[in-house]
Amino acid sequence: MLGAMDGPGERLRLIEAARAGDLAAFDLLMRQYERLVLTTAFRLLGNLEDAKHASQEVFLRLYRNLGKLERSDNVSGWLYKVTVNVCHDQRRRRPAQAPVEEAENVAARTADPQQELTAAERRRALELSLRLLSERERAAVVLRDLEGLSTEEVARAMGSTQATVRSQISQARVKMKGFLERYFRRHV
Amino acid sequence: MTCKDWEERIALAAEDDPGAERHLAECAACREKAAAWQRDLNWLKEAHREPIAPAHYAAVRARVLAELEHSRRRVWRQIWAAALSAAAILILFLLFPRTAQTPATVGRAFRPVAALPGGAPVERPAAARKSRPTLARRAIRKPAPVQHEPLVVKLLTDDPNVIIYWIADRKGE
Numbered sequence: 494m495l496g497a498m499d500g501p502g503e504r505l506r507l508i509e510a511a512r513a514g515d516l517a518a519f520d521l522l523m524r525q526y527e528r529l530v531l532t533t534a535f536r537l538l539g540n541l542e543d544a545k546h547a548s549q550e551v552f553l554r555l556y557r558n559l560g561k562l563e564r565s566d567n568v569s570g571w572l573y574k575v576t577v578n579v580c581h582d583q584r585r586r587r588p589a590q591a592p593v594e595e596a597e598n599v600a601a602r603t604a605d606p607q608q609e610l611t612a613a614e615r616r617r618a619l620e621l622s623l624r625l626l627s628e629r630e631r632a633a634v635v636l637r638d639l640e641g642l643s644t645e646e647v648a649r650a651m652g653s654t655q656a657t658v659r660s661q662i663s664q665a666r667v668k669m670k671g672f673l674e675r676y677f678r679r680h681v
Numbered sequence: 682m683t684c685k686d687w688e689e690r691i692a693l694a695a696e697d698d699p700g701a702e703r704h705l706a707e708c709a710a711c712r713e714k715a716a717a718w719q720r721d722l723n724w725l726k727e728a729h730r731e732p733i734a735p736a737h738y739a740a741v742r743a744r745v746l747a748e749l750e751h752s753r754r755r756v757w758r759q760i761w762a763a764a765l766s767a768a769a770i771l772i773l774f775l776l777f778p779r780t781a782q783t784p785a786t787v788g789r790a791f792r793p794v795a796a797l798p799g800g801a802p803v804e805r806p807a808a809a810r811k812s813r814p815t816l817a818r819r820a821i822r823k824p825a826p827v828q829h830e831p832l833v834v835k836l837l838t839d840d841p842n843v844i845i846y847w848i849a850d851r852k853g854e
Contacts, residue, residue, distance in 0.1 A: 514753075516746055516749060516750070519746075519749070520742060520746060523741075523742050523745065524738075524742070527738045527741065527742065528733075528738070531733055531737065531738060531741060532729075532733060535733065536729060541733070541737065545737060545740060545741050545744075548741045549741055549744045549745055549748070552741070552742075552745040553745060553748060553749075556745075556749060615724055616724065616727070616728035619721060619724055619725045619728055620728060623725070638722055638725065638726070639725065639726060639729050660689075663689040663690065664689060666718055666722075667688055667689055669721065670714075670717065670718060670721065673721060
């Protein structure tokens, strides 16, 4: 059912209806973009409850800006940008439950040196390495590597330049690599 | 450039960077490093491929719709409150007509001033009385200057046939 609504014409119709006060139309619009918003927020914040709060705020902003989006053909780009901003605000207001600096200590306590590295353990190590990054670096990696956006799209979503984004991504990858090497050297 | 210098550029191996690609072709250690990065990236993507349960999406949608309904009700409540207030004010006006001074009563307030003995009648344009009642109040507080008659002093002497009249003007000269 939703697949049939992916076209720009159908999306425009939904935006117009939602703008006229049709909440059912807005519900359909949310269904189209909920994966994009919630998974991005989850990847940026690292906590599902916080991500749900952030997504709620993003969709409320979407509702308030329907008029602006009627003329835009890049709703996804707008949503990425707002999601990054909302997550940034949320992090400033409510710092992450497990501080970033403790990530290495957490990894050291929980990994079993005798055990062969399982896929789950490796995933956990990668997740921890993401937490070590600065907010901008993490956003760049999430949008570029996990969401699959182009460098240009990432720059637009982060209100930055392509050169800055490239630098942030490369620095982030180097940091992650360094963390993983230390992690595995300690535990393998 | 050393391998350390190339590190950040190789980290962006996915980006088109002919210089980094040339270095990778020549340096086995950096090739190994780039392959490890790619492997980690694939692991990271794999780790984040796990879908979020549909119930979480539904919860977000429900919260958003509830918030929108709530704000819509709040707007309607404000509209009703404003309409009821306006209606109440209108009813009060109809039931208790205004008793404040009208232009006519302002005019009456002028009359005693205009009738001061010896004073010039104070006249104000009708339009001024209507539009600026404060002028009327100012006029009441400051009465018009009174025109004094010449002062006559009659001096009697011992001789009944001699009477001296001293006539002084307003300034006492």
